[in-house]
Amino acid sequence: MTLPDSPVSPRAAQTIAAATATLSAFIIVLRYLYGRNAPYPAIVTDPTKVAKRISGKEDEYDFNEYDVIILGGGTAGCVLASRLSEDPSLRVLLLEAGNSAMKNPFAIIPLSYSLMFHTKHEWDLWTVPQRKAGSVQKYWPRAKLLGGCSCLNAMIFHAGAPEDYNEWALLQKGHEGALQWSYRELLPYLRKFEKYHPSPEFPEVDPAQRGNAGPVDVGYFGWVAPGTRKFIEACANVGIPAVPDVNTPKGSMGVTKGRRVTSEYAYLTPEVLARPNLKVVTGAHVTRILFDTSGPITRAVGAEFTQPNGEKFRVKARKEVVLSAGAVHTPQILMLSGVGPADHLKSLDIPVVADLPGVGSNLMDHVVVDLNYRDRTGNSLAFLRGRTLKHKLKLVRAIWEYKFRKTGPLTSNVAEAIAFVRSDDPKLFPPSEFPPEKTPEDTSSGPGAPDIELFFTPVGYKMHTGDNMPPGEYFGLHGVLLSGHTAAPTYAIGEKAADLIKAALAKA
Template sequence: MPLPSNPHLNQQTARSVVAASAAALGALTIALRYWYSKKGPGAHVGDPATAARRVNGVAEDEYDFDEYDVVIIGGGTAGCALAARLTEDSSIRVLLLEAGKSSLDELFATVPISYGQMFHTALDWDLWTTPQEHSGGVAKYWPRAKLLGGCSCLNAMVFHMAAPEDYDEWALAQKGQEGANGWTYREFSKYMLKFEKYLPSARHPKVDASLRGESGPVEVGFFGHQANGTPKFIEACANAGIPAVPDVNTAKGTLGVTKAMTFINSSGRRVTTEFAYLTPDVLRRLNLKVVTRAHVTRVLFDTSGSTPRAVGAEFTQPSGETFRVKARKEVVLSAGAVHTPHILMLSGVGPADHLREHDISVIANLPGVGSHLMDHPVVDLHFRDKSESSIAFVAGKSLAHRLKLISALLQYRLRGSGPLTSNICEAIAFVRSTDRSLFPPEEFPPETDPEDTTSGPGAPDLELFFTPLTYTKHTGGVLPPGHYFGLHAVLLRPSSTGTIRLKSSNPYDAPIIDPQYLSTPHDVSVLVRALRLLSRIARTAPLADMLDPVGADDAALDHALHTRDDAALAERVRRTAETLYHPACTARMAPRSEGGVVDPALRVYGVEGLRVVDASVFPTIVSGHTAGPVIAVAEKGADLIKADLSKLKA
């Protein structure tokens, strides 16, 4: 029915409609929260005193610890998988400690598109880097989930296992140490398939399901939303010279452009490692306990022998109470590439001089702890969309946006589909910055080619991706109202490395994070090439048909990027680069003489009974997304631990 002609009545009616839509939106959100809080599997230990012992001023060597075979510190992407796999053996008693809470009743960790709503909340560690000298001179926000499932609750849900050559490079980095060959792609890929349960899609019939895992706990597939611009980006990439491929997760390699396969299940739900691995059946196992809100302050060591041995962990609860637990056989750090080195250093394992600066007794001098930090920087480009197919209405506040959101909420609740199932990063392309078909010599002379930092001739050093909305500073920036799409350039093989260091010996002080973004000319030059390629793709049909000419002269947008010289593009790169949420390599697997922290069995050098199982152990960052590789590391880590524990039984 049309609105009345009286302007006062128009305003009154509009206000009523806005109020009604806001109320309806609030009711739907509450309903979704209720529905998901009732549907999630499993539970966790509510009272830590049932799993650990309170510390009440008793001397440590006199304390009667609760004993477990394995204590896992960190219930993130790796920790949940590790706990589930280890407790398949009923003789192994496991305690999993997580600083956050369960993610299962958190709406924003469930509905795929909503993960940005957790930024800067109690569900996030709210970490920041130091001001980055070579990247705008400003501190960068690093989202890190504080939940069971870790960053599998907070990432863009892209299922990608990186390039096969990456893992062969990992094996070579071990210099022939025992177990090194187990990290080659040929050997390690079985763990990739082990966790995966691929559900075929009629929309993507060219994916060879025989090359995908079929019985693992983690559902992957093509159940996420596909925006109108997603196939246009794929076609434009193909028209620009990037081959369209059905699957970038096979032994054939990862080069090409494709619709992103995702960690979203057939019900439209984000698949976290808590959801996939800590099922009700797993949590009913008598040999597993999970304690949440357990902030681990240090690993405990027995130093009475010739070699220190990890024997347990100390943690606190929000109440301020302190608890200790004992590990009869192993302590495993799975706290992620930031918190694993942080806890190691707080416990006396790390660079000796740095530990002494903070009056921490040195258990093992390992300079590699917290060193060789690698991350994937990303540069985001913004384009006005004349097709008005953006899905940015999910965060909009206008009446039109709210009405669209109500419709999307209903579609999601009733069918588990629609815009709310977008993983945002809907289409991805992997290329090499020296590919002559994309970077012809007449435009990019060979003498300007950057150093090849890839793991092999079939591996990429750049990722390009499309989003059916755009954002700046992890949604913290502002663009004028309107419809937009985003194109994004990711540096996959940076030559810049940074550090994680202690701010103090106080375990509640966040560590000092300094990734040293763009500190080498190589990293800037590769991203400049990426911006040139993205600008060409944006002006290639059919994606070019979406470009709104209104944005051509808008300095906040990138329609005119192709008119700028290399110096201007380099400035754009340095000014706006952000993290893609992929920190790694801070307790890397390498020979100790080369700064390594763990051996090929993931055992920490210089101490007994201590391992690391998370992205910290990557010898070098993979040329792709990190969630899948981390889960595979956890799968392999579980087998390594089981094998060692079985030897002890014998």
Template sequence: MAGGSSTSSIVSQPGFASVVALARSPAALKAFRTAGLLAGLWFFLTFWHKKDPKKAKKLESKLVTDLSKVGRRVKQDEYGYDPDEYDVVIVGGGTGGCVLAARLSEDPTIRVLLLEAGRSNLDDPVALVPAVGTRTFRTPLDFNFWTEEQKNADGRKRYWPRAKILGGCTNTNANCYHFGAPSDYDEWAQLQKNQEGAEAWSYKEFLPYFGKFEKFTPSKDYPGVDASQRGSSGPVDIGYFGHLSHSPGAFIKACINAGIPHNPDVNTAQGTLGVTKCVVLGAVHFQITDRDEPVTYIDSKGQRVTTETAYLTPTVLARPNLTVATKAYVTRVLFDTKDASKPRAVGVEFADSTGAKYQVKARKEVVVAAGAVSTPQILMLSGVGLAEHLSDFRIPVVADLPGVGSHLMDHLVVDWHFKDKSKTGINFLRAKNFSQKVQLTTALVQYKLTRKGPLTSNIAEVAAFVRADDPRVFPENKYSQTALPEDTSSGKNAPHLEIFGSPMIYEDFGFGWTPLESHFGLHTVLLRPKSTGQIRLRSTNPEDPPIIDPNYFTDPNDVKTLIRGARLVQDLVKVEPLASVVDHTGDGSPGTHHHLHTVTDKELEKLILERAETLYHPCCSARMAPLEDGGVVDPQLRVYGIPNLRIADASVFPTIISGHTAAPVIAIAEKAADLIKAAVKQT
């Protein structure tokens, strides 16, 4: 049949003409387009993900990976020589450690060594893409910690991500710049009970350390932000950066319509209550038009800011008095105990990837900045901790400090999922089908060429901080059936709950179910838990993770507070303009929570206990408090009984703050550097 286009006529044609006709069929053309797209995606990702050998070589020239150049090899049963000496040895190159190394080495007379168990990740071309920080979870760049089974929280173990990278968890967090309520720090000072230096932790006295590291970029689109209250010359870029998706934008207006005030800057003396676009560490700016649609623009970087990128710059790494050693796993702090009543930290032992051990001497101070999990573990392995616990492992006791590993606190979050009618969600970042792969390819190309678009999202794009007893938010006539929890806040202007909005949803930290359709998430965070837990040794092997038991929900007030938060979420999705974003075809769909208004408080409690996960904010496990109150360090961050051993990370929080923890850790490290500089000069 001349000119026929049916499959039968094509097959009947002989030779080359048959092949050409078959190739022109709609099915074949679609297959070719699909294959071409996937091939292009493969080529693009292969090219983009390929590590730059020149950049890697440049990094290696600045960072020490041959540990024999840092310390002397420890031969079995032979400790009779003097190892290499430094004035200050810093254990842990995470959020606080990078700050300490940079600030202490500003003084050319102080020789500084920074030991980091992981490595730099800056040779990975996607390491600083804001939206993909969690890609390091459950990889060699993560400590892969798990809690014990939580008997009051569905009996499950919880995964605790902790980055094993220079810069620590600033590589993986949501980049939210928030440091809690002013009264949180006044409470810190009060908990010191008038010890020398206690008042220096009050909000008024501690605030300058936040300004010291800030470099705030004002925006003409946010005239409500008083730039004079923000730092302008620090090493850490902060500002109203990042992609703003449609559903989080609608969340802001819905909160205002529901009685939650708008707060353009939640980091001032006026307090943190209200709803806001998250201020982030990064490099992408945006504005909201009258129609609440984001118009984004970007500076020359468009990248995540970590404490490695901010503080360990090439200029800093070139200082002759600073050595940064990576893949150096600290096994213990070394002490001189000739006078048992006055032990002194004299150095650090560490191992390389083969298990070979090395030692270095600290002439002046040792500073442990390994985080709220590893810091107490290292202290206990070194003989500093509860004597009874150490004796179980036959570890010689250097200092009997029961507070080491105790009073562990954490922020819990419960994620609530809703189908998104606007179809502007970014679940395609974990592409599962052809359509999502097309969206991901588009976003990758957009970011690569312009540094704009969804990949500049910090995921937690907007947040509201509320009190559970605020009558504007929880009017009695509407919430009378929901129990009012006990007030655990640090003051009348401090929140109990954070509700943040994200343009995507995730289960099991992104390793579980991912929907094919567009969804958004609203997340309730318990900011002031009453439950506390502990860190304990599992063995004397430093590479064995410690026993982590946060004791979630041991106090019933915690679940009461989260029930209030869930009730607020169920009401917010009914308030315009967010109500118009909710796609009710998702009602009853697995993994969504459109039905919250239909469940009883008892049923809601069960959901919360099943779904609650860490918000990555463990702290207080070596807290700054009086010795009689279970304290480990004094207001100068010195370990009790060992004045030249200090701690400078989230473990020293006297109690958990009502906000995000990265900023206060950076400020603590800034303050610790000043304290150490002064002490070194005196000695």
């Protein structure tokens, strides 16, 4: 068979080969440099050191015991493991299905997180066909790493609107402890985890309104595309005010500019992992919670987990089992353990421990409309995929700039600027064009809180996986039905939960 002549000249072919070889060498160097971390005694890859292998009947062995077992080492799980093990009298065990992200360059370099999509580092989840979204299945990235989705998100720090937290308290309808979840009560925890770094580019941000001693570094560290600044200017032109800080008690309305710090990096530090009372097991896929139903009150007393090779293990909790496995796996583990809608559990031959019909129901995600435009400035982030010689050379330069200067396009978080607005703002949505009687009432946001997010990306994409645009340079404008982002509230809830558990254990 005769192959067609190559459209690339021999000289260009040599250049492409050299660029490709250089890129490969850089990636090898990155993996080497980020893989030299010293081992920590708390991180355990051999579960026989902390748990008992199941080899016969369930009552033929003794449990390995801990005071507190945390199921799931995601954003909140790492917070809990760190804070609870501050008490040297508590033996704490953290179980995580994934591995540590500390040696993973794609979980370290801010821009590269999408390169973990559809890999062993995430769960590769897809929804069922969405009847009101073209009946298509939607990809739902969920990290399978210590640190959870703090390794795989867009690194947006957004505390959220005070009104939304107050809605949490109101939804509990006066139940005991409801007011503890109001904004006023959670504000100290929002500041507890944060270490804000002031920026000379944003002198209007008041550091007194921010946390300054927490483990999570927050600041304006990332690369800013020229189009990002144009987006902020355009927002001001249509009536969305530029706000220096949307993370204070004043609220979230306005437009602002948004680095990755994972919860593993922030909370499972070498000092924390050196604690003799903390163990972290990676590759531990929790399959169920163990309950004691012999007494008048059913109690969670342990957990069962498997290793990638299929071996099963069990551990026992003397005081607390904390389930912190995320929005998808928390209800799954509950149902596998017999907690959930009884009819559904019986149909799968799962013994019912508690009939709770709401478990596994009402999962919702925000609706997004993506608009993509040709970028004629040459500042798009499309070079990350390295499809052309020009892109490969830009990628090599960007890797060098990031590795040796910690600057450049690889520090972008993709969603570089965000505007929060309300759908009933008459300046943006004139009643003559959007009659109030024909506008559906939004019940998902508190009064005065935003219900629409607009954000700019210096790269275009059609789907969450990103690599699906025609050749060329693009930027994107995106509209989201969203009141706020969840990373910051999750850190705060982890901090508060740790204090609540400590108080309960002290009282007991």
